[in-house]
Structures are given as structure tokens and as C-alpha cells.
Amino acid sequence: MTITRHILPGFPPSASPSPHAVEVDGWVHLTGQFPRDLDAPETPLPLGIAAQTEVTLRNMARVLQALGLGWTNLVSMRVYLTAFERDYDAMNAVYAAIIPADCRPTRTCLGVGRLVRGALIEMDCVARR
Amino acid sequence: MTITRHILPGFPPSASPSPHAVEVDGWVHLTGQFPRDLDAPETPLPLGIAAQTEVTLRNMARVLQALGLGWTNLVSMRVYLTAFERDYDAMNAVYAAIIPADCRPTRTCLGVGRLVRGALIEMDCVARR
Amino acid sequence: MTITRHILPGFPPSASPSPHAVEVDGWVHLTGQFPRDLDAPETPLPLGIAAQTEVTLRNMARVLQALGLGWTNLVSMRVYLTAFERDYDAMNAVYAAIIPADCRPTRTCLGVGRLVRGALIEMDCVARR
Numbered sequence: 001m002t003i004t005r006h007i008l009p010g011f012p013p014s015a016s017p018s019p020h021a022v023e024v025d026g027w028v029h030l031t032g033q034f035p036r037d038l039d040a041p042e043t044p045l046p047l048g049i050a051a052q053t054e055v056t057l058r059n060m061a062r063v064l065q066a067l068g069l070g071w072t073n074l075v076s077m078r079v080y081l082t083a084f085e086r087d088y089d090a091m092n093a094v095y096a097a098i099i100p101a102d103c104r105p106t107r108t109c110l111g112v113g114r115l116v117r118g119a120l121i122e123m124d125c126v127a128r129r
Numbered sequence: 130m131t132i133t134r135h136i137l138p139g140f141p142p143s144a145s146p147s148p149h150a151v152e153v154d155g156w157v158h159l160t161g162q163f164p165r166d167l168d169a170p171e172t173p174l175p176l177g178i179a180a181q182t183e184v185t186l187r188n189m190a191r192v193l194q195a196l197g198l199g200w201t202n203l204v205s206m207r208v209y210l211t212a213f214e215r216d217y218d219a220m221n222a223v224y225a226a227i228i229p230a231d232c233r234p235t236r237t238c239l240g241v242g243r244l245v246r247g248a249l250i251e252m253d254c255v256a257r258r
Numbered sequence: 259m260t261i262t263r264h265i266l267p268g269f270p271p272s273a274s275p276s277p278h279a280v281e282v283d284g285w286v287h288l289t290g291q292f293p294r295d296l297d298a299p300e301t302p303l304p305l306g307i308a309a310q311t312e313v314t315l316r317n318m319a320r321v322l323q324a325l326g327l328g329w330t331n332l333v334s335m336r337v338y339l340t341a342f343e344r345d346y347d348a349m350n351a352v353y354a355a356i357i358p359a360d361c362r363p364t365r366t367c368l369g370v371g372r373l374v375r376g377a378l379i380e381m382d383c384v385a386r387r
Contacts, residue, residue: 001284001386003333005362017354018365022333024386025284026130026154029334032366075132075151076158076255080368084243096146104134107147108161108253110209111243114342114369124366126334128130128153155259155283204261204280205287205384213372225275233263236276237290237382239338240372257259257282 001025008066012041015116020063026129028067032080033060034119045119049087052120053094060123073127074105080122084111087120130154137195141170144245149192155258157196161209162189163248174248178216181249182223189252190227202256203234209251213240216249259283266324270299273374278321284387286325290338291318292377303377307345310378311352318381319356331385332363338380342369345378 005019014020018031035045035055046052064070079095081087088109099105105125115122134148143149147160164174164184175181193199208224210216217238228234234254244251263277272278276289293303293310296317304310322328337353339345346367363383373380 003331003386005360014365016365016367017350017357017359018335018362020364022364024333027333029364029384031364073132075153075156077147078366080366082242082369088245092146099146101146102134104147106149106151106158106160106253107143107145108207108209108251109145109245110239110241110251110368112368113242113340113371116346116367122366122368124364126158128132202261204282204285206276211371217374221275228275230275231263233276235278235280235287235289235382236272236274237336237338237380238274238374239368239370239380242371255287257261 006067008063011038021067028069028127028129030060030063030125032122032124033063034116034122036117038062045117049090049120050094053091054098056121056123057095057098060125064127069127069129071099071103073129074103075126075128077105077107077123077125079107079109080112080115081109082112082115082120091121135196137192140167150196157198157256157258159189159192159254161251161253162192163245163251165246167191174246178219178249179223182220183227185250185252186224186227189254193256198256198258200228200232202258203232204255204257206234206236206252206254208236208238209241209244210238211241211244211249220250264325266321269296279325286327286385286387288318288321288383290380290382291321292374292380294375296320303375307348307378308352311349312356314379314381315353315356318383322385327385327387329357329361331387332361333384333386335363335365335381335383337365337367338370338373339367340370340373340378349379
């Protein structure tokens with residue numbers, strides 16, 4: 001069985017010691033995405049959950065696209081919020097506006113204590129080629 | 130590869146913008162289950178971790194059954210608790226009473242900050258047809 | 259489809275009501291690993307994130323080895339920290355020293371509120387035979 005560890009050209013390295021994605025037998029796991037600017041990764045994160053959700057999803061879309069995938073390939077998604085009660089509804093509004101209804105993956109959303117670089121949101125997903 | 134997004138008749142919509150389950154090639158991912166009453170989803174959640182664990186597992190069983198699956202199909206489970214230290218043992222007692230020993234999936238249990246609708250517990254799973 | 263629930267000889271039972279690993283069709287899910295001493299599971303956990311990360315990864319390696327697997331089989335990993343801000347960099351240093359760069363799985367790391375037995379860290383993974 002071949003396990004392909006994707007380190008994508010044109011992307012900054014993962015914040016963690018990890019490839020951008022790992023693929024086996026058509027299943028593609030993505031490393032957690034957060035709202036950094038992929039073209040200027042050291043700049044401060046955008047302010048507010050709406051902007052952070054949008055950037056996180058755009059980053060995820062860009063990773064998927066670089067792998068020849070798109071929203072239609074999504075199977076499951078996890079969403080992590082550091083201010084769940086305050087941000088849950090606003091995150092969902094952006095999420096539902098960006099991911100078409102007929103592509104939506106299963107989802108679990110957790111309120112967590114802390115995320116990389118103090119982000120308000122992180123998301124990871126499993127897709128299927 | 131066909132990705133089937135299950136929106137189950139007779140169930141209230143997911144609390145999040147997501148189908149109830151997504152299936153590919155025999156693998157079935159479930160959206161996070163929490164202790165709402167599936168037949169009266171807007172009523173308050175039951176009180177206490179024992180009741181909430183039981184309702185959450187009964188809801189999961191009902192989703193699995195609607196998909197033609199059961200406990201024997203479970204592969205992995207994640208349990209999220211908002212009062213881990215207080216509730217961990219009582220949750221485990223209910224969990225072990227409901228899921229037969231020879232069906233149990235892998236498990237990770239996390240203490241989290243907040244869950245949808247202020248639930249004490251949420252669980253998601255991956256099953257295999 | 260055969261689902262194999264691995265309860266490994268020579269290992270203490272999982273802290274939770276779960277097998278050590280569940281395998282289907284070459285996919286192997288591991289129950290969450292934490293920094294107990296597998297040969298003396300009731301002794302106190304080691305002090306500090308560096309030691310706890312190392313023991314957790316050594317325990318995971320031992321489970322993988324008992325299944326005939328190794329780091330090269332890793333697909334995805336989740337890391338849970340109870341003191342994210344304090345421990346993230348030190349955890350990553352140990353992680354990157356133990357898991358060779360060409361074997362690294364996708365990763366998501368979350369700051370959580372509480373873990374089993376008050377551990378500073380827990381990790382779970384999905385591997386492919």
C-alpha cells in the first residue's frame with residue numbers, strides 16, 4: 001500500500017512538523033488549517049471569526065485544489081473554536097455560505113482551550129478522491 | 130468514487146450545516162451526536178451526564194439503524210465532555226453498559242470547553258458497513 | 259467486511275472501555291495513547307511535557323509494533339494538550355525528534371481542558387497497513 005505524503009509547492013510549511021496532506025488509496029487526510037495568509041504566513045491573523053472562518057476555508061480549498069480535489073470530495077470535517085459560545089453562529093453562517101449544501105461533509109464542532117498562533121478557529125477534514 | 134450524503138427521513142436536521150452521515154466505499158462517518166430528543170429536538174436537554182450519555186448513544190444507535198448498521202459496525206469513537214473530571218466515570222459506566230464489549234470501537238475522550246447547545250457530551254464515530 | 263478488534267497480549271487494558279486498536283481492510287485506528295508506563299500502569303505519570311510526549315510516542319510505537327506496523331504506516335495524528343501555550347513548542351521538539359520527517363502523518367493539535375488521569379498530553383492516530 002502506497003502512502004503519499006504531500007508537501008505542496010507554493011505553500012508555506014505546515015505550522016506543525018507535518019506534511020500538508022497524506023493520501024492512501026484515494027483517501028486524503030488534511031493537516032489542520034488555520035487562518036494564516038498562505039502568501040504571507042507570518043503576518044498577523046485577521047480579526048474576528050467571520051474573517052478567520054473565511055480564510056481558513058479558502059486555505060483548505062487551496063490545499064484541496066492543489067491536490068486536484070474540491071468541496072465535492074469532502075467526507076468529514078472537524079471545526080475547533082476557542083470562543084464557541086460567541087463565535088458558533090457567525091462561523092456557521094460563513095461555513096454554509098462557502099460550502100455548497102450538496103457537498104457538505106459530516107461535522108463535529110468543539111470549543112477548545114487554545115489553537116496554534118492563538119487562532120479563533122482551526123478545521124481539518126478527510127476527503128476522498 | 131461515489132460519496133453518499135445521508136439526510137435521513139424522520140430525523141430533525143443536524144444542528145450544524147451537515148448531513149447526518151456521509152458514506153464512501155463502505156465507510157460511514159457520522160456527524161456529532163448530542164443528547165437532544167430526536168422526536169422533540171427543541172426541548173431542553175436532559176439533566177446530568179448519565180441521562181445525556183444514554184440519550185446520545187440512543188441517538189447514535191438510531192442513526193446507525195436507519196443506515197442499516199449497528200454497534201458491530203463501529204470502528205472508532207470520540208467522546209467530548211465539558212466536565213471531564215466530574216463526568217468521566219459516570220459516562221464510562223453508561224457507555225460500557227450500552228455498547229457490548231465485543232463491539233467496542235477505539236476511543237479517545239477529551240475534556241472540551243463548550244459543545245452545541247451547552248451539552249455535557251457529544252460523540253462522533255466512524256463505522257464500516 | 260471483517261472488523262478486527264485488537265486487544266494486545268502483554269499490554270494493560272485501555273484506560274477506557276475500548277480495545278487497543280481496531281482494524282478493517284488495512285486501516286488501523288488506535289485508541290488514544292497517554293503517558294502511563296505500560297509495564298507499571300498505575301504508577302504516577304512522568305513530570306513535564308517532554309517526558310510525557312516521549313512516553314506517549316513510545317507507547318504508540320509499541321502498540322504499532324505489536325500490530326506489525328511502524329511510523330511508516332502513520333496517516334493522521336491528533337495531539338491534545340492541556341497546557342497548549344506552555345507546552346506546544348517542547349512537545350513539537352520531541353515529536354519531530356522521534357518521528358522521522360519522511361514518515362510524518364497529517365496533524366491537528368488542540369488545547370483541551372482535561373485528559374484521562376490528568377495527563378498533559380494524549381495522542382491518537384490512524385495508520386494503514
